[in-house]
Amino acid sequence: MRVSGSTQVAAPVDHVWSVVSDPGRALSYMSGVTRWEVEGEQRTGLGARYRVLFRIGAAEVGGLIEVVEWDEGRELAWTSVLGIDQRGRWRVRELSGGRSQVELRMAYGVAGAGLFGWLAERVAAPTMSAHLRRSLRALKRLIEHEQLRERAAARRAARTA
Amino acid sequence: MTGTGLASAASRNGHRDSEVADPRGGASGSLVGRLARAVASQVQQRIPRADLDERDPDYIREKLPLMWLAASIYFRGEVRGLGNIPESGPVLLVGNHSGGNLTPDTTIFTLAFSTFFGVERRFYQLAHNLVLAMPTLGALRKFGTVAASPENARRALETGAALLVYPGGDHEVHRPSWERNRVDFAGRKGFIRLALEQDVPIVPVASIGGQETALFLTRGEQLAQLLRVDRLFRLKVLPISLALPWGINVGDMLGHIPLPAKITIETLPAINLRKEFGPDPEVQEVYDHVIRLMQDTVDALAAERRFPVLG
Numbered sequence: 001m002r003v004s005g006s007t008q009v010a011a012p013v014d015h016v017w018s019v020v021s022d023p024g025r026a027l028s029y030m031s032g033v034t035r036w037e038v039e040g041e042q043r044t045g046l047g048a049r050y051r052v053l054f055r056i057g058a059a060e061v062g063g064l065i066e067v068v069e070w071d072e073g074r075e076l077a078w079t080s081v082l083g084i085d086q087r088g089r090w091r092v093r094e095l096s097g098g099r100s101q102v103e104l105r106m107a108y109g110v111a112g113a114g115l116f117g118w119l120a121e122r123v124a125a126p127t128m129s130a131h132l133r134r135s136l137r138a139l140k141r142l143i144e145h146e147q148l149r150e151r152a153a154a155r156r157a158a159r160t161a
Numbered sequence: 162m163t164g165t166g167l168a169s170a171a172s173r174n175g176h177r178d179s180e181v182a183d184p185r186g187g188a189s190g191s192l193v194g195r196l197a198r199a200v201a202s203q204v205q206q207r208i209p210r211a212d213l214d215e216r217d218p219d220y221i222r223e224k225l226p227l228m229w230l231a232a233s234i235y236f237r238g239e240v241r242g243l244g245n246i247p248e249s250g251p252v253l254l255v256g257n258h259s260g261g262n263l264t265p266d267t268t269i270f271t272l273a274f275s276t277f278f279g280v281e282r283r284f285y286q287l288a289h290n291l292v293l294a295m296p297t298l299g300a301l302r303k304f305g306t307v308a309a310s311p312e313n314a315r316r317a318l319e320t321g322a323a324l325l326v327y328p329g330g331d332h333e334v335h336r337p338s339w340e341r342n343r344v345d346f347a348g349r350k351g352f353i354r355l356a357l358e359q360d361v362p363i364v365p366v367a368s369i370g371g372q373e374t375a376l377f378l379t380r381g382e383q384l385a386q387l388l389r390v391d392r393l394f395r396l397k398v399l400p401i402s403l404a405l406p407w408g409i410n411v412g413d414m415l416g417h418i419p420l421p422a423k424i425t426i427e428t429l430p431a432i433n434l435r436k437e438f439g440p441d442p443e444v445q446e447v448y449d450h451v452i453r454l455m456q457d458t459v460d461a462l463a464a465e466r467r468f469p470v471l472g
Binding site for chain 1: 219222223226227230232233234236238239243269272276277279
């Protein structure tokens with residue numbers, strides 16, 4: 001089952017990328033996520049691994065994921081190594097006026113689980129979609145508030161200079 | 162699934178076969194007595210030898226969606242505090258048991274454990290012999306369910322696995338519904354001796370809601386003695402309940418359709434016995450401590466519930 005969503009953020013691509021590519025910040029905006037921990041020495045980049053859990057229904061579902069695509073400043077994708085089957089992708093694109101387009105896609109399921117697997121994917125879909133939408137909204141708010149704070153700090157600095 | 166105390170030994174798996182042929186089983190000469198012993202013998206033969214290798218991570222993984230659907234939609238399950246379980250290594254998970262012969266708390270906890278740590282982490286559960294002997298429940302062995310015995314428990318922990326035990330076993334799981342929020346291990350302390358012997362932490366797992374899946378009336382201990390099922394099948398109880406679809410349900414041998422009671426489970430911080438109780442802990446003191454922690458937690462979970470069944 002695949003869910004996706006996108007939003008526009010009033011911030012340059014670099015800022016957006018610095019947030020979505022930082023595993024230490026995932027818990028601050030990813031809705032439903034209870035764990036996003038670095039596994040191993042590598043924090044970011046191709047091959048980085050994270051232990052990720054989402055609370056969906058009665059269980060915290062997820063597993064070990066690995067970053068399998070890394071296009072600096074533009075795109076990163078992951079796929080599951082252990083746990084339920086899942087893939088995810090962040091796409092960040094530059095818009096005019098210093099704005100950015102951010103897209104989050106997630107696909108999940110349990111291969112070989114038959115009819116109940118099919119059914120569970122569909123039952124979980126509204127929850128997953130809601131998490132995804134909330135995550136994008138939270139990401140947008142987080143980054144835009146950081147932009148506001150940066151601009152306010154710059155104004156204060158200009159006044160005192 | 163009905164768990165059982167470690168004190169009660171399995172018949173096969175290196176344990177007493179003699180109970181089946183116990184000449185003191187009464188009515189030895191009567192037709193009823195011979196018939197009962199024949200049935201008991203058949204049941205005992207069905208009990209598989211414990212083989213930890215029967216646990217099948219791929220099978221569990223493929224069943225997770227079904228378990229998730231049942232746990233999330235039917236029982237509105239909620240499992241808290243799984244982060245309290247050590248990330249690796251052997252650990253003894255000690256739960257209170259509810260729900261008669263169909264125990265939703267076990268299913269929901271197995272789902273939660275398997276999704277939280279991954280099906281790759283070895284996880285076994287001890288269950289009563291008769292549960293494993295039931296024809297339709299043989300698949301439980303693929304989930305890592307093995308007959309309850311001290312030997313099986315030791316072997317599971319020696320592999321570095323997490324092991325879930327229900328010391329209260331059949332005594333607790335068939336308690337009357339008006340005792341639904343009571344943790345009752347019936348004084349069984351084998352789990353503490355096991356944890357000390359294997360030097361593994363105990364993680365209490367408190368649950369609530371299972372005893373609202375039917376109206377459990379009595380354990381029927383005297384009935385069990387009268388009909389001698391205690392000697393023949395190692396069953397200390399012959400419970401009577403009001404349950405779907407039977408109405409009056411004696412023995413619960415065919416199971417029942419559980420009411421969709423909300424199940425909440427809370428996993429408590431690990432207890433490292435020698436660290437907390439000294440190099441030679443007193444078993445009774447540890448037992449009282451575990452019971453107190455679990456009862457406090459069940460009381461808190463009960464306070465959250467506004468309605469029976471609905472939660």
